[in-house]
Amino acid sequence: MVKVVKSTIIDASVEAVWEVLRDFNGHDQWHPAVATSAIERNLPSDKVGCVRRFTLADGSELRERLLTLSDVDMAFTYCLEDTPIPLLNYVAHVRLLPVTDGDQTFWHWESRFDTPPGRENELKELVAEGVYQGGFDAIKEHMGLAA
Amino acid sequence: MARVYTSSVIDAPAARVWERVRDFNGLPRWHPAIRDSRIENAEPADKIGCVRDFHLQNGDRLREQLLGLSDYDMFYTYSILESPMPLTDYIATLRLTPITDDDRCFIEWSAEFECAEEDAEGLINSIGNDVFQGGFSALKRQLAV
Numbered sequence A: 001m002v003k004v005v006k007s008t009i010i011d012a013s014v015e016a017v018w019e020v021l022r023d024f025n026g027h028d029q030w031h032p033a034v035a036t037s038a039i040e041r042n043l044p045s046d047k048v049g050c051v052r053r054f055t056l057a058d059g060s061e062l063r064e065r066l067l068t069l070s071d072v073d074m075a076f077t078y079c080l081e082d083t084p085i086p087l088l089n090y091v092a093h094v095r096l097l098p099v100t101d102g103d104q105t106f107w108h109w110e111s112r113f114d115t116p117p118g119r120e121n122e123l124k125e126l127v128a129e130g131v132y133q134g135g136f137d138a139i140k141e142h143m144g145l146a147a
Numbered sequence B: 001m002a003r004v005y006t007s008s009v010i011d012a013p014a015a016r017v018w019e020r021v022r023d024f025n026g027l028p029r030w031h032p033a034i035r036d037s038r039i040e041n042a043e044p045a046d047k048i049g050c051v052r053d054f055h056l057q058n059g060d061r062l063r064e065q066l067l068g069l070s071d072y073d074m075f076y077t078y079s080i081l082e083s084p085m086p087l088t089d090y091i092a093t094l095r096l097t098p099i100t101d102d103d104r105c106f107i108e109w110s111a112e113f114e115c116a117e118e119d120a121e122g123l124i125n126s127i128g129n130d131v132f133q134g135g136f137s138a139l140k141r142q143l144a145v
Helices: A013-023 A120-142 B013-020 B117-143
Strands: A002-010 A034-039 A051-056 A061-070 A075-082 A088-099 A104-114 B002-012 B033-040 B051-056 B062-072 B075-082 B087-099 B103-117
Touching: A002 A120, A002 B087, A013 A088, A013 A104, A013 A120, A034 B051, A051 B002, A075 A104, A088 B002, A088 B103, A104 A120, A104 B002, A120 B051, B013 B033, B013 B103, B013 B117
Parallel strands: none
Antiparallel strands: A002 A104, A034 A051, A051 A061, A061 A075, A075 A088, A088 A104, B002 B103, B033 B051, B051 B062, B062 B075, B075 B087, B087 B103
16 A cells, blocks of 8 residues: 655635635646546536546546545545556545644645555655646646745 | 634754654743643653643643654644643644645644633633744744754
């Protein structure tokens, strides 16, 4: 089992960052790896159990299911259902916390998954840097903040 | 139930901040509001259940018991056994989390307690500002690179 943990500080209020992140169908608006996003069966994107279908920048598709969403904790959990990349048993958690002595947000993004033998480091790097750090940098740019 | 939550960013790696704050008997070394501290019965300060008996600069005396401590997750949780404050059932947690993309540290200090309704605002302000935020400000001064 591989574990990835990434975190950053965003120079915006936690409410403003949550407004962007909580839309499970909105990641194509800011994440550079995602070309298009749609929720299957026309479900609302904040219905727990809904599935988003991503087309990635390279044309491949993946499906992810929303497992939990909490506006109180400003957190959500999702898992991969179908993926062209061999991330197996992948479950990820996103949560936001306010920095109470500044107008800033702490953003924590972590996951656990299995990989084919020998590909642990390669896929860990892809998730940590390509997906999570890439997402942090993209949100900062999307919200008009210096990266 | 009254709740206090304070958090901040410290410009030092989490491991370095943890080294400074993990000693349950070490408040006088970093927190400006604390004058002295000792652990009762000569127990080690990282023994779960140990009690610290300490004085604030104004002479107030408190006794607090260590309920949980994790070097892996970098947090500790404690309760108040005795204090001059008009509150009961006080449980607090100090927690550090690394900020992975620039090697800084996210610090949270939170508490929950019961008190009379008319005392809540004053207690929340004094615990949040004087104790928790006061501690953060001191750590920032001491650990700034």
